[in-house]
Amino acid sequence: MSTAIALRGITKTYGDQIVLQQLDLEVAAGSVLALLGPNGAGKTTTIGILSTLVAPDSGTATVCGHDVVREPDAVRRVISVTGQSSAVDGVLTGRENLRMMGRLGGLGRRGARARADELLERFSLDEAGDKRVAAYSGGMRRKLDLAISLIGTPPVVFLDEPTTGLDTRSRQSLWDEIRTLADAGTTVLLTTQYLEEADRLADRIAVLEHGAIVADGTAAELKARVGSEVLALLGADDEPMLEVPTDGTLAGLRAALAALPADATGSVALRSPSLDDVFLAVTGSPATRELVDQKG
Amino acid sequence: MTALTAPAPAALAPRATPLSVTGTFIRRSLLHTIRTPDALVMAIALPVMLMLLFTFVFGGAIEPGGGYVDYVVPGIILLCAGFGAASTAVDVANDMKEGIIDRFRTMPIRAASVITGHVVASLVRNLVATAVVIAVAVLVGFRPTGTALDWVAMFALVAAYILAITYLFAAIGLAASSPEAASGYGFFLMFLPYLSSAFVPVDTMPEWLQWVADNQPLTPIIETIRGLLLGTEIGSSGWMAIGWCAFILVVAVTLTRILFRAKAGKR
Numbered sequence: 001m002s003t004a005i006a007l008r009g010i011t012k013t014y015g016d017q018i019v020l021q022q023l024d025l026e027v028a029a030g031s032v033l034a035l036l037g038p039n040g041a042g043k044t045t046t047i048g049i050l051s052t053l054v055a056p057d058s059g060t061a062t063v064c065g066h067d068v069v070r071e072p073d074a075v076r077r078v079i080s081v082t083g084q085s086s087a088v089d090g091v092l093t094g095r096e097n098l099r100m101m102g103r104l105g106g107l108g109r110r111g112a113r114a115r116a117d118e119l120l121e122r123f124s125l126d127e128a129g130d131k132r133v134a135a136y137s138g139g140m141r142r143k144l145d146l147a148i149s150l151i152g153t154p155p156v157v158f159l160d161e162p163t164t165g166l167d168t169r170s171r172q173s174l175w176d177e178i179r180t181l182a183d184a185g186t187t188v189l190l191t192t193q194y195l196e197e198a199d200r201l202a203d204r205i206a207v208l209e210h211g212a213i214v215a216d217g218t219a220a221e222l223k224a225r226v227g228s229e230v231l232a233l234l235g236a237d238d239e240p241m242l243e244v245p246t247d248g249t250l251a252g253l254r255a256a257l258a259a260l261p262a263d264a265t266g267s268v269a270l271r272s273p274s275l276d277d278v279f280l281a282v283t284g285s286p287a288t289r290e291l292v293d294q295k296g
Numbered sequence: 297m298t299a300l301t302a303p304a305p306a307a308l309a310p311r312a313t314p315l316s317v318t319g320t321f322i323r324r325s326l327l328h329t330i331r332t333p334d335a336l337v338m339a340i341a342l343p344v345m346l347m348l349l350f351t352f353v354f355g356g357a358i359e360p361g362g363g364y365v366d367y368v369v370p371g372i373i374l375l376c377a378g379f380g381a382a383s384t385a386v387d388v389a390n391d392m393k394e395g396i397i398d399r400f401r402t403m404p405i406r407a408a409s410v411i412t413g414h415v416v417a418s419l420v421r422n423l424v425a426t427a428v429v430i431a432v433a434v435l436v437g438f439r440p441t442g443t444a445l446d447w448v449a450m451f452a453l454v455a456a457y458i459l460a461i462t463y464l465f466a467a468i469g470l471a472a473s474s475p476e477a478a479s480g481y482g483f484f485l486m487f488l489p490y491l492s493s494a495f496v497p498v499d500t501m502p503e504w505l506q507w508v509a510d511n512q513p514l515t516p517i518i519e520t521i522r523g524l525l526l527g528t529e530i531g532s533s534g535w536m537a538i539g540w541c542a543f544i545l546v547v548a549v550t551l552t553r554i555l556f557r558a559k560a561g562k563r
Contacts, residue, residue, distance in 0.1 A: 051402045076404040077311060085395035089324065091331050103320040104405055106310035132331070148399070 004029040004156055004187035005050060010059035012045055012211075019045045021211040023059070027204075029155075032178075032188040034202035036195065036279070042211040043191035044084060047160045050189070051081045063156055080149040081158045086141050087148070090134035094125055094144050097133060098151060105152035112151075119147040123177065139170025146177060157181065159190040163197060175200055195275035205275070207282055215282040222278045230277060231256040232269045241266075245273065245281075317405045321413025328387065329421050339380030340425045344432050347372045350495060351436055358496065362437075369433045369440075370521035371494025373454060374514055376429045378486055380422040381462040382479070387414045388469030389478035397560055408556050411466050418462040419455060426454055440525040450524045456541040457517055461485070463548035470555035488514050513540035 005027040012020040020042045027033040035043050048054030049061055052072040060067060066074040088097050095116050102112030120129040123143045128136065133144065142162065149157055162178065163171040178201055182188050192198050198205045199219050207215040207222075215222055227245035231253065235241045244259050246252040257268075312320070329336060347368060355364035391397050391410055400407040430438070442450065464485070472478035489495075491505070492514040498506050509515055516536035523530035 053398055053401060073404050076402055079402065081399065081402045083395045083398055085398075087395035087399035089396060091328050092324070096327065100320055100324055101399075101403075104312055104317060104400070104403055106312045106404075 002029045003027070004031075005033075005061075005063055005189055007046070007050070007061045008059055010046075010049060010056045010061055012042075012049065012054065012056050019211050020049075020056070023208075023212060025206055025213060025216075027187060027189055029187050030182075030185045031203040032182045032190065032201055034198035034205045035189065035191040035208055036193070036198045036205055036275075037191070037208035038193060038283075041208045043208055044160055046208070047081065047083075047158050047189070047191060050075075051079055051158055052076060078154055079156045079158060080152065080154040082142075082145050082149045082160065082162060084160045084164065086145055088133050088141060088144055091132065093130050093132055094136070094140075095120060095129040097144060098148060101148045102151045107152070115151055119150060123147045124173075137170075139166050139173075142166060142170065142174060143177070146174065150181065154186070156187045156189070159188065161191055161193065163192070163194065171197075195279060199275050207279065209283045215278065219275065222275065222282075223273045226273045226277045226281045227252075228273075229253075229270050230273050231260075232271060233260055233264055234267045234269055236266065238267075240269075243277070245277065246270075311404050314406060314409070318409045318412050321409050322416045323413075324410075325387070325413040325417030326420065329417050335383040336380075336421060336425070339376060339383070339421065340428050342379055343372050343376035343425075343429050346375060347429070347433060348436065365433065365437045366439060366526055367522075368495060369430070369438050370518045370525065371489055371492070371514075372429060372433070373426055373521060374457065374494065374518060375486075375489045376425050377422045377454060377458045378461060378489065380425050381418050381458060381465050382486065383465075384414050384418045384462050385465040385469035385472065385478040385481065386475045388466050389472050389475040392470065392559055393475060401560060407560060408553070411470075411552060411556065415459065415462050415466060418465075419458050422458045422462075423451070423455060426451075441527050442525045446524040450521055453517065453520060453524075453537060453541070456538070456545070460541045460544035460548060463545060463552055467548050467551040467555055470552060470559050488512060489518075492518055494518050513537075513544065516540060 003026050005025070007023055007025040010020050010023040011018070023042070023046065025033075025035075025046075035046060037043050045054055049056050050063060050068060052068050052075050055069065060069075062068065063075045064078045066078065068075050089100070092100065098116035098119055099112045102115050103109070107115060116129075117126075120126045123146070125140065125143060125147065128140060133141065136144065146159070146162065149159075159178065163174050166174065175197070178188065178190070182201070182203075188201075190197075190201065202219070204216070204218055205222055206213050215225070217225075228248035229246050231244045231246050232240040233242040242260065242264075244256040246256040253270075260268075347365075350358075350368045350372075351365045355362070355368075358364050359367065388411060391414075397407065397410070400410055434440075468481045469475075469478045472481055492498075492509050492512060494514065498509045498515065501509060516533040517540065519528075519533035520530055520537040522528050523533065
């Protein structure tokens with residue numbers, strides 16, 4: 001398997017603030033990598049460097065073998081980016097947006113027309129296709145944004161927090177689209193604050209904190225780092241009050257039970273570790289779910 | 297981890313020619329113009345109202361014998377071009393604010409062409425507005441005497457002026473921190489016609505103001521239009537008008553390039 005995206009020793013600072021510090025990362029062609037991290041971890045800057053918008057201070061980054069600094073034009077021909085802020089034209093209709101981006105992406109007039117219709121149908125936007133984008137809901141905008149990214153069938157797609165601020169149903173349908181994309185062999189690098197999203201979509205997960213990768217592996221490998229089971233002490237309303245990771249052996253379970261307070265009452269449960277546990281274990285801080293909801 | 301293998305460069309997608317990119321952006325900006333007709337109405341309605349105001353309200357006092365409409369129309373034409381071009385600042389500022397400019401910049405195209413699109417749309421919009429203003433002027437008594445060639449020369453000069461001032465507004469749009477600020481900065485440029493020979497002859501002004509009016513770009517442009525349409529003396533105004541337009545255009549285009557690079561450049 002060849003490498004589609006490679007970052008080596010990438011450092012980026014803004015003033016005296018270090019955003020990325022000697023970042024190393026590789027994404028195999030045709031795979032989905034989720035870059036997981038809280039706000040300010042450097043996710044957007046990483047996407048910015050790979051999409052030729054941000055110049056790194058040092059290190060090298062290549063996409064499909066093209067260096068982002070020396071051959072930005074070649075890189076732009078193999079990528080597409082869906083950024084955090086919506087990159088659609090609100091005055092135009094969805095169909096006009098798609099056609100415009102198709103033309104800019106090098107399709108002929110007829111080709112752009114056909115591709116626009118095809119994508120509108122695939123993303124269930126055909127009914128809204130002739131409405132102005134300003135009247136779209138957040139979820140529809142995001143879908144159109146993603147559809148625009150796919151207009152030229154690029155081999156590498158960057159998605160910067162694709163589902164942030166979306167309701168559950170829109171998120172679900174966007175996930176399906178990303179999955180379809182990955183199944184078709186597109187290399188996807190997506191950033192997210194949602195552990196569930198990384199778990200659902202990614203072949204591999206890299207946890208980014210303070211500009212460096214602190215953990216990297218499949219969801220199963222990362223979960224294995226926090227033990228194979230978690231012992232939870234449940235309160236009166238069945239909410240976990242205390243959780244202790246165990247290794248799944250009898251001795252481990254005994255040790256975990258011994259770690260519970262001697263005067264604890266109530267019931268206990270064993271469960272598989274979630275990525276939340278992983279995040280807590282590798283970064284020392286809980287995942288930032290609440291932050292996202294407030295922002296959205 | 298994946299085994300380290302030499303990354304193979306992927307096949308490159310087809311790319312749009314610079315001409316088709318610019319054409320696509322012009323189409324986009326023209327669609328914007330059609331979809332936001334208030335800008336077009338504003339660009340035509342306001343100068344027409346000013347013309348009516350000057351002709352019917354002030355005209356009698358300024359030139360009791362009538363015929364003020366002939367004097368004021370050349371100035372109104374330029375006023376109209378100014379109003380219509382000002383919305384370019386807001387269009388450009390809007391594009392820079394939204395994520396769409398980042399998308400253009402991650403595509404294998406010259407992203408600055410998006411500004412060319414706005415400029416060409418402004419040119420079309422303003423020439424249409426100019427034609428409407430002249431038509432209304434004729435309805436209220438404007439009696440131009442120019443030949444067909446004079447008219448062509450007049451429209452060419454007006455087009456050059458629109459181009460120059462639109463680029464200036466594009467630069468303002470790039471320099472402004474927000475679309476709201478962009479529309480504010482543009483306002484002072486709207487003031488220039490009042491300090492020129494647009495509404496009253498320069499020699500009726502106080503001496504210090506005469507110096508300002510004589511040496512600002514609009515006076516020679518207005519005198520040239522007046523000469524072409526009504527046969528008044530053009531003199532050195534013609535070359536001065538062309539010179540001013542060329543000068544403003546060169547400065548504004550350079551400024552636009554620098555500002556675009558700074559604003560949309562590498563972060």
